[in-house]
Amino acid sequence: MFLSTSSSFLLATILVALTLKQTNAQLSASFYATTCPNVSSIVINVIQQALQSDPRIGASLTRLHFHDCFVDGCDGSLLLDSTASIQSEKNAGPNTNSTRGFNVVDNIKTAVESSCPGVVSCADILALAAESSVSLAGGPSWNVLLGRRDSLTANQAGANTSIPSPFESLSNITAKFAAVGLNTNDLVALSGAHTFGRAQCRLFSNRLYNFSGTGNPDSTLSTSYLATLQQTCPQNGAGFNVANLDPTTPNGFDNNYYTNLQNNQGLLQSDQELFSTSGASTISIVNTFSGDQTAFFQAFVQSMINMGNISPLTGSNGEIRADCKKVNGS
Structure with missing residues (x-):
């Protein structure tokens, strides 16, 4: 089928608009469909192994996703260790001596990197781990929306003020x-x-x-x-x-x-x-x-x-960390 000049222009305009929409798109359940199609099964396998020795781990991983998302969005900032320039959110009041499961997140990241190096963000791993943990405990399962990127810094002060406390009204x-x-x-x-x-x-x-x-x-x-x-x-x-x-x-x-x-x-x-x-x-x-x-x-x-849609970093914002505990190159 041949298109008139006006039709061609209209089609080009639509394609540009769709490209821009995809560039600015939020999250998608099929984000890793071609780049890391097995990511969900990798996450589930690591958590299943962890559950054998720690029946609490599913709840702990779900809580990590919650505590990450409430501080500047779901960006993996909670996972960063302290450095000369970063005050870790792990040391904030709601997290210190309380949040747990970071070793399991690291194990998931290692397994994912082995299969799909440089592709899956730590923020997305937290979202996938929460869904797998709930499902494995007999709860619902769902298609996790993906495509988050990882933050370059943490916000300890924000963690102290933004995360709901069990003592609050x-x-x-x-x-x-x-x-x-x-x-x-x-x-x-x-x-x-x-x-x-x-x-x-x-x-x-x-x-x-x-x-x-x-x-x-x-x-x-x-x-x-x-x-x-x-x-x-x-x-x-x-x-x-x-x-x-x-x-x-x-x-x-x-x-x-x-x-x-x-x-x-x-x-x-x-x-x-x-x-x-x-x-x-x-x-x-x-x-x-x-x-x-x-x-x-x-x-x-x-x-x-x-909750998983709270201010995610997408597109060219942030990065895909190679190690969830530190920004790339540090």
Whole structure:
């Protein structure tokens, strides 16, 4: 078929527009379809191996993705070690002596580099690791959107202020979610990741003995659950013992987290406040997810995709790190 001059011009204009759109495109599930088609299976295999000796690792890897995305976007900045010019986010308050799984990320990166050198970013590895971890624990699976590049620096100060704290009020946490474009439904859905994993006593022991200076435990804790937690976390203990975030199915990804909240068995203050804050819009969402696991899974997938879209570096921004712990050439 032959095209007129005007038609040829129109076609050329469309092609240029499409090229620009692709250049500025956000993320795509098929980003590595030709350059590293096996990347997902590589990630899964490494995590499966790690799970054999560490049942907590899936929750820990999911948390790394969360803590990375909330600081200047999903750019792998959390993975950088300190240097003369970089203050590592690993040493920020929400991360120090708390975030874990960096060795597994390094193992994934090594395996990916062996198959597809210089192609897959550390930021994308975090996103893929989170999806694999959730799926392997019995949760939903989804097509991870990919194409992120890695940051050239870290933001320790930002990590100290941007990552939601278990001690904060619901209104403060909601504001932190809103600051990165996530809404209340995202907040409740993503909090459901606390359906697996552990938390250190120091992150909730204030609820067990002297909550808000009252001299009494947090009244929103069930008395039986309180007694169990006090055994795990003695009043003058060091604070590094761990308790299951979900006392019912601690290693499985399900909707029991929300039923726990209804039963006053949310481990962290920030968990229980989703249900126990009077008049909060989060209460009805908790009730929905508690009664309908499919609804929770669908919402969780969408919210993980939403979170994964926070300010990614794409195109020529950033780099593809050869080693997730350091910028190239350092």
